[in-house]
Amino acid sequence: MRKRLVVALSGGVGGAKLALGLSRVLPADELLVVANTGDDFEHLGLSISPDIDTLTYTLAGIDNPATGWGRRDETWSFMDSIGALGGEDWFRLGDRDLALHVERTRRLRLGQTLSEVTSDICRRLGIGARVLPMSDDRVRTRVRSERGWIDFQDYFVRQQCRPVVHELAFDDVALARPQAEIAAALRSGDVRAVIVCPSNPFISVEPILAIPGMRDAIKASGAPVVAVSPIIGGQAVKGPTAKMMRELGLEASAAGVAARYGDLLDGYIVDHADADGVGHVGPQVTIAKILMKTLDDRETLARVTLDAADALASQR
Ligand code: FO1
Numbered sequence: 001m002r003k004r005l006v007v008a009l010s011g012g013v014g015g016a017k018l019a020l021g022l023s024r025v026l027p028a029d030e031l032l033v034v035a036n037t038g039d040d041f042e043h044l045g046l047s048i049s050p051d052i053d054t055l056t057y058t059l060a061g062i063d064n065p066a067t068g069w070g071r072r073d074e075t076w077s078f079m080d081s082i083g084a085l086g087g088e089d090w091f092r093l094g095d096r097d098l099a100l101h102v103e104r105t106r107r108l109r110l111g112q113t114l115s116e117v118t119s120d121i122c123r124r125l126g127i128g129a130r131v132l133p134m135s136d137d138r139v140r141t142r143v144r145s146e147r148g149w150i151d152f153q154d155y156f157v158r159q160q161c162r163p164v165v166h167e168l169a170f171d172d173v174a175l176a177r178p179q180a181e182i183a184a185a186l187r188s189g190d191v192r193a194v195i196v197c198p199s200n201p202f203i204s205v206e207p208i209l210a211i212p213g214m215r216d217a218i219k220a221s222g223a224p225v226v227a228v229s230p231i232i233g234g235q236a237v238k239g240p241t242a243k244m245m246r247e248l249g250l251e252a253s254a255a256g257v258a259a260r261y262g263d264l265l266d267g268y269i270v271d272h273a274d275a276d277g278v279g280h281v282g283p284q285v286t287i288a289k290i291l292m293k294t295l296d297d298r299e300t301l302a303r304v305t306l307d308a309a310d311a312l313a314s315q316r
Helices: 014-024 050-060 077-084 095-109 114-124 154-159 180-187 201-208 214-220 240-249 254-264 271-276 295-314
Strands: 006-009 033-036 041-043 046-048 130-135 140-143 149-153 167-171 193-198 225-228 267-271 284-288
Touching: 006 014, 006 180, 006 201, 014 033, 014 050, 014 130, 014 201, 014 295, 033 050, 046 095, 050 114, 050 130, 077 095, 095 114, 095 214, 114 130, 130 180, 149 154, 167 201, 180 193, 180 214, 193 295, 201 214, 201 240, 201 254, 214 254, 214 271, 214 284, 225 254, 225 295, 254 267, 254 271, 267 271, 267 295, 271 284, 284 295
Parallel strands: 006 033, 006 193, 033 130, 193 225, 225 267, 267 284
Antiparallel strands: 041 046, 140 149, 140 167
């Protein structure tokens, strides 16, 4: 019986790009995308899940191509009015995007789980693949800078990643349980590959792996685990990955990211620019073009990643 299911771990804009590539080369029922929820926060009285929404909008083809987050064809009347009233307008919520946050908040207050809300929104947006939060329990990423602990979105958006990061914490992760369908999928024996998307390892992937039982479930799935480097030529494609690695005293390189994942990885997809630096990393390296500018780039990288996983599986 051929193993069918691809489980992708994703957060942020880079992860969503590869998730889109995977969704275009796999049947809908063969892709389950695990969304980081450590970036979630309450803002303006709303429950906001940025990485879920970035995945949802991207897979639905309604993402803002310029930013990678939020929706295309947006209007900003609400933000303009909030600003005029002296309210908080540093976290940009477009009028169409705002409706999602208001509706999700309403349903969560009714007692629905984040998974139930997310699944229904994906269905309404015509997304066939499963997009699920890593857990239905609350996890919050916080950053310790020279001025003490700050919430993630305050660091990432309001302060535009300027503070120096001395430490990261995922509050309440020790109490969080892997989302039920994800845990069941990993136990099914039906997993073809676990793909770690090119997301920031610290803020997008480690919250997922820090959930008790998640890392073990991935390893026990029997599937090859293949990551795509989020670093090209020593630089992050987007966001603070390289800066964070330097501030945390780590080597800001593709090899440094592989080392961070430890023994989790069986395969690692690295750009030509970093081919020389990854000779000594543990996982089996595949050199490919990993900068995704076009839709075709996304699909090609998805195929390269799946081929690497299949090759590893056949070696078992
Ligand atoms: N990122 C920004 O840099 N500035 C914003 O104003 C902003 C608003 C925003 C609204 C909704 C949403 O889903 C994401 C948004 N993001 C914004 C991105 C978000 O902060 C990051 O994508 C993740 O939290 C980190 O990957």
